[in-house]
Amino acid sequence: KTTNGQAEPEREFRVSFEFFPPKNEAMERSLWEAIKKLEALDPAFVSVTYGAGGSTRERTHSTVTRILKETGLTPAAHLTCVGAERGEVDDVVRAYDKAGVRNIVALRGDPPEGVGSAYAPHPGGYENAADLVGGIRKIADFDISVAAYPEKHPESPDWETDLAMLAAKVDAGADRAITQFFFDNSAYFRYLDRVRARGIDVPVVPGIVPIVNFKRVAGFAGKCGASIPPELAARFEGLDDDPETHALVAAAVAAEQVAELRDQGIDQFHFYTLNRAELVYAICRLLGLGTKTEKAAA
Ligand code: FAD
Secondary structure, eight states: OOTTSOOOOOOOOEEEEEEOOOSSHHHHHHHHHHHHHHHTTOOSEEEEOOOGGGTTHHHHHHHHHHHHHHSSOOEEEEEEOTTOOHHHHHHHHHHHHHHTOOEEEEEOOOOTTOTTSOOOOOTTSOOSHHHHHHHHHHHOOOEEEEEEOTTOOTTOSSHHHHHHHHHHHHHTTOOEEEEEEOSOHHHHHHHHHHHHHTTOOSOEEEEEOOOSSHHHHHHHHHHHTOOOOHHHHHHHTTOTTOHHHHHHHHHHHHHHHHHHHHHTTOOEEEEEOTTOHHHHHHHHHHTTOOOHHHHHHO
C-alpha cells in the first residue's frame, strides 16, 4: 500500500537464466541439477549459449530440446552467425522451429581470434546480428532477444555506432535486449537514457553475473569492457582461499545490485548462472522471489 492507503499496482519481478551446453556427462549432471533447482523460481525463460563460432551447435540444440521436452520451462536458443553461411544458420533456425522452440537469442559472435580482433563476416553469411535477426524473422515467428552493452561493445568506436547497431537489431524485429554483465548500476542507467533518447523502446534486461570467482570474473570483465568498481574489488580482497565467505559476499553483492535496480523501476533480470544454481538461487531468494509453490499457496 502507498502512504495514502491506495493499493500499488502489482509489480512483476521476472528472471531468466542462462546456461552453457555441457561438455561431458559429469557437467551434464550438474547442469540438470541446476536447471531443476532454478525451475522452482518460475523463470520467464532459460537460455542456452552457442559456443564460439558454432562449436556447440549440436549440444546447444540437444540441451534446448531436452529442456522443452522434460521441463515446464521455456527454452531460448542462442545462435551466432560468425563463420557460417546463411544456409547453415537458416538450417539451425528451421530445426528449432520444427522442434517447437519459440525463443532465440540472436548474436553475431566473436571473431575466431578472440574479442577485440577484427571481425569479418563469412562470405555468404549474415553480416551482423541485425542481419541475422532479419533472417530469422523471415523463417518463422520467434521471440528474439539480442545483446546490448551498457559500457559499449569493445569494437564500437563511439556511442553512436553502438546505439545504431542496437537500433538496427530492433528495427529488424528484436523483441528485447539483454545486456552484457555490469557491476556499476549508474552505467546501466546512463545507457538506458541513451537507448531511450535514440527512440529504442524494447526492454533492456540487465544481465547479472554472480561472482562465483572474483579473479576469473574480473579477467573476463576486462575482455568484454565491463568495469570493476574499486569498492567491489575491495569486498573480495583476500577471499581467494576462503570460498565460504566469498560465496556469502557474492550473494550479498548481486542481491544488493538487483535490489538497487528494482528500486529504480527495473523488473526483469537475466542471470548468467555459469551452470551453478546455489548462488543464483540464494540471490533470488534474498530478493523475495517466490517459488511456484509459494505463489500457488498465495
Ligand atoms: P552486433 O550487434 O552485430 O555488433 C556488436 C557491436 O559491435 C555493435 O554495437 C557495433 O557497435 C560494433 N560493431 C559491429 N560491427 C562493426 C563494424 N563493422 N565497425 C564498427 N563497429 C562494429 N557469444 C557467443 O559466441 N555465443 C553466445 O551464446 C553468446 N551469448 C551472448 C549473450 C548475451 C546476452 C551477450 C551480451 C553476449 C553474448 N555473446 C555470445 C557475445 C557476443 O557474440 C559478442 O559480444 C560479439 O562480439 C557481438 O555480438 P552482437 O550480437 O552484440 O553483435
